Amino acid sequence: MLKDWLIRNLPNRETLRGNLVLRPVAHLLQQRELWVFNRRSVTAAVFVGLFSAFLPVPSQMLVAAIIAVIVRINLPVAVGLVWITNPITIAPMFYFAFRLGAWLMNLDVADLNLELSLTWLLNNWAIIGTPLLLGSLICAWVAGISGYVIAHFIWRNRVIAKWRRRKRRRAFREKPE
Numbered sequence: 001m002l003k004d005w006l007i008r009n010l011p012n013r014e015t016l017r018g019n020l021v022l023r024p025v026a027h028l029l030q031q032r033e034l035w036v037f038n039r040r041s042v043t044a045a046v047f048v049g050l051f052s053a054f055l056p057v058p059s060q061m062l063v064a065a066i067i068a069v070i071v072r073i074n075l076p077v078a079v080g081l082v083w084i085t086n087p088i089t090i091a092p093m094f095y096f097a098f099r100l101g102a103w104l105m106n107l108d109v110a111d112l113n114l115e116l117s118l119t120w121l122l123n124n125w126a127i128i129g130t131p132l133l134l135g136s137l138i139c140a141w142v143a144g145i146s147g148y149v150i151a152h153f154i155w156r157n158r159v160i161a162k163w164r165r166r167k168r169r170r171a172f173r174e175k176p177e
Contacts, residue, residue, distance in 0.1 A: 035075065044148070
């Protein structure tokens with residue numbers, strides 16, 4: 001059901017081929033492997049998408065897309081999962097990553113007067129950059145691995161359930177009367 005919904009609602013190769021911005025890389029986006037919905041492709045794309053979402057860099061979608069093209073995994077899933085970092089969630093996610101990195105580095109951040117502004121961020125980047133990067137990489141790794149395991153588990157259980165239904169139907173049809 002989710003697979004069918006994703007296939008209906010995500011852009012396809014033809015849609016991206018017609019996009020003027022993507023025309024220089026359209027030949028890369030035509031690879032069949034980037035559009036396949038199988039367990040290997042989707043679970044790896046979940047890892048890449050969630051990992052990229054926690055990277056404290058601009059253009060996280062571009063990072064996810066480049067990795068997806070290089071590794072040849074499902075492009076729409078990898079790029080779509082990056083959107084867990086949106087204007088509402090990005091501040092708490094990166095604040096948590098910063099606090100985690102500071103805690104791991106044993107840095108005292110109590111005297112840092114945090115402000116939610118780009119000016120403050122740029123002025124204090126030397127202080128917060130390393131803990132933010134460390135915390136973000138750890139959060140990215142944990143989110144990616146967790147997503148991969150959960151996606152693999154869900155996919156596997158759905159396949160097993162289909163096998164069991166098929167087996168029951170076959171047994172019902174072959175049942176002597």
